[in-house]
Amino acid sequence: MKKTQKRVVADWVESFCLHPDDYDHLADRLLESSTPWSNEEVALSLLIFKLMQEERSQGKTQRGNGNVEIYRPDKGYEPGQALRFPVLEDIEGKVISVRKGFNWTDGEFRVIVVSCDDNCTREFASMLPKHALSTDDLGLSGIEGQTVDEFARFLLREHGTHLWGQIKKDLISRGEIVCLAGYWFPRDLLVEISSGHLNLVEAILDVSAGGPLTPEEILQQLGVRADGDRQLMIFSLNYALQQDQRFDEVGPSGSVLWFLRSMEPTEIIFPPERLRCQPVVPDVHLLSPDLEQLALHLHDEFSPENESYGAEGPVEMVLSYPHRCTGTLPLGANTAHIFPEAQISPRIKITIRDALSGDQLPGWVVQHERFVSGLGPLYEKYEVPAGARITLLPCAASSEVLVQIDLRKSVREWVLTASAVDDKLRFRMSKRLVGVHYAEEQIIAVDDVEDVEAVWERLHKNRVALEHTVLEVFRELVQLTPQGAVHAKTLYSAVNVARRTPPEPVFGELLKRSYYRHVGEAYWTHDSDSEDRYTD
Amino acid sequence: MTEASSITSVLSTALRMKMDTPFHIDFDWWEHQRREYVFYMRSHLCEEHQYKFVSEEDDDDQMLDWVDSRTGQVCRLDYLHYTLRTHCAIHPEFLTKRASLVDVIFRLFIANGNQPLTVTELALRIGREGQEKTIFRTLADESLSKGLRPVQSGSGTNV
Numbered sequence: 001m002k003k004t005q006k007r008v009v010a011d012w013v014e015s016f017c018l019h020p021d022d023y024d025h026l027a028d029r030l031l032e033s034s035t036p037w038s039n040e041e042v043a044l045s046l047l048i049f050k051l052m053q054e055e056r057s058q059g060k061t062q063r064g065n066g067n068v069e070i071y072r073p074d075k076g077y078e079p080g081q082a083l084r085f086p087v088l089e090d091i092e093g094k095v096i097s098v099r100k101g102f103n104w105t106d107g108e109f110r111v112i113v114v115s116c117d118d119n120c121t122r123e124f125a126s127m128l129p130k131h132a133l134s135t136d137d138l139g140l141s142g143i144e145g146q147t148v149d150e151f152a153r154f155l156l157r158e159h160g161t162h163l164w165g166q167i168k169k170d171l172i173s174r175g176e177i178v179c180l181a182g183y184w185f186p187r188d189l190l191v192e193i194s195s196g197h198l199n200l201v202e203a204i205l206d207v208s209a210g211g212p213l214t215p216e217e218i219l220q221q222l223g224v225r226a227d228g229d230r231q232l233m234i235f236s237l238n239y240a241l242q243q244d245q246r247f248d249e250v251g252p253s254g255s256v257l258w259f260l261r262s263m264e265p266t267e268i269i270f271p272p273e274r275l276r277c278q279p280v281v282p283d284v285h286l287l288s289p290d291l292e293q294l295a296l297h298l299h300d301e302f303s304p305e306n307e308s309y310g311a312e313g314p315v316e317m318v319l320s321y322p323h324r325c326t327g328t329l330p331l332g333a334n335t336a337h338i339f340p341e342a343q344i345s346p347r348i349k350i351t352i353r354d355a356l357s358g359d360q361l362p363g364w365v366v367q368h369e370r371f372v373s374g375l376g377p378l379y380e381k382y383e384v385p386a387g388a389r390i391t392l393l394p395c396a397a398s399s400e401v402l403v404q405i406d407l408r409k410s411v412r413e414w415v416l417t418a419s420a421v422d423d424k425l426r427f428r429m430s431k432r433l434v435g436v437h438y439a440e441e442q443i444i445a446v447d448d449v450e451d452v453e454a455v456w457e458r459l460h461k462n463r464v465a466l467e468h469t470v471l472e473v474f475r476e477l478v479q480l481t482p483q484g485a486v487h488a489k490t491l492y493s494a495v496n497v498a499r500r501t502p503p504e505p506v507f508g509e510l511l512k513r514s515y516y517r518h519v520g521e522a523y524w525t526h527d528s529d530s531e532d533r534y535t536d
Numbered sequence: 537m538t539e540a541s542s543i544t545s546v547l548s549t550a551l552r553m554k555m556d557t558p559f560h561i562d563f564d565w566w567e568h569q570r571r572e573y574v575f576y577m578r579s580h581l582c583e584e585h586q587y588k589f590v591s592e593e594d595d596d597d598q599m600l601d602w603v604d605s606r607t608g609q610v611c612r613l614d615y616l617h618y619t620l621r622t623h624c625a626i627h628p629e630f631l632t633k634r635a636s637l638v639d640v641i642f643r644l645f646i647a648n649g650n651q652p653l654t655v656t657e658l659a660l661r662i663g664r665e666g667q668e669k670t671i672f673r674t675l676a677d678e679s680l681s682k683g684l685r686p687v688q689s690g691s692g693t694n695v
Contacts, residue, residue: 007606011606071608072608073603073608085607087606087607088607088609101601101603101610102598102600102601103600103601103602103603103618104600105622106601106603109601109603111601111610122609123601123609123610123611123612124607124608124609124610125601125603125608125609125610128603128608131603131605131608132605132606133606133607133608
């Protein structure tokens, strides 16, 4: 393909959008086929239709039959002629006068003055010897042996993301042709699913412990025969279930699974306050390169996304206290590839498999709140503390995840321990039996979970400022080492017992407040004489 | 302009503008300040043309027809503007040369045929992502704007 032709194709793609004719064409084709079409089928059909329209309009230009012509800079025009300008969003206009054009580089040409239908008068070149628009528009006839169908496929291959994005946007905004799980069909032509059928579906899911069931399984249990239009029947059922609040679509991308909303676990309908957190806006907290690197290694799900996006294979992670407490796992950029995702469903039903015993547990991926629930029984079974190392492995089945608690021989060790004294959070070192591998700077045992949670609740309700919480926790931690120094990771982990926060705001405090002093590597100390801005 | 009137000017302009307002060079604005226009446009010429224009007594008043390579649309430009757009603006250093924020934006519009751009698009094109508010404030200050103004609805030509 020549450079100029590439440019024209790129311009055509950039100005691509659907017109009323296109919607009518697609609705007619879907009616003829009586079956929903995939994204690719829809895109291909629309592209072929539009390319054939282009071909026809080019023919019209060549014939000059007196109708509205497509403007080409190499042609000559007379006053009174009607023109259309595809690269200017298809505006039309009438030539009102012609004059001689002048510059030193383009040779002899004329300038037509056009009164456009947006009430603007514009000037265009005509009889211009060379111009990109004068090449065979889109090169439909210039690519040897290539049919419109092949050219449409070529466009999808080369510019699919842009073209499909525009098609999808236009179809959704028009609303007449609806989409479900990557398939499209006109809303008015769907098979009617009665309220009686929907009540039956509710009962079917209820006796299946809420689900999930595929639409095929539901149809079978409904006893609905759909031999001829099976796909249409499934599409119509999915659409009806989607419109009914009682049902929740919980399948990963590419598959549809239905669950009864009333039987979904409470923690996925009302995500735990313990996990709620504002994502960190990139570059808001100005950190030193060392602290920035440290924050990156902590892989907090609310930290700005980093280069681990797009990772593959197993992931080793360190369990934080909020997730230990709520029986969940974080859904961050580094773990995203392990769990299934969905384009629309906010919740996805998964199976969690214990790599040690092979036991299966029901789990949920809660996309927006960035966590995976259902790990509680596993944490209890292996007495997993906050700070434990856990390995996540992807499975062949997209909705299954393998979780490996990294066990080791149980040994009594000194570990950081949180407790609540006089309604305040206190930290001390205590001897604990630990039977899992853990991150030394992040392990935290908790003496009385209920009391500690009561302190968290008080701090949460009173909206205590992060500055105060960090200082309180720092004062506690600094007493626990002979050197009087606190590792930044330990501070992050301990602050997360008191409130949920990503590392960046905590590390930001270390740099912002004059009473923290860096003593080397990731260790910080505290200068109580400089606490001029803080009162207890 | 006094400080108070400058602030009033900024505020009144800002009230009319939003972050998604497209901007362009308003050449009608320059019509009323011909001497400043010639002086300012000359400051953007490449070395070769700086010399050429200085050696010529006056700018050629003849208007030339510049043809947009994408749309075929014609803009009538004076010799100085035509030279900038068809010669100086295609040099790689035209956009990368160190210059004030206003000058860089002005050059960008010269180079792109005065196609309107929002503040976000401008920041992206001149490599100043994250400084959208600074760009916005600069464009809102009419005393600094060098004719860089919001596109009025219904304006059909770019020039």
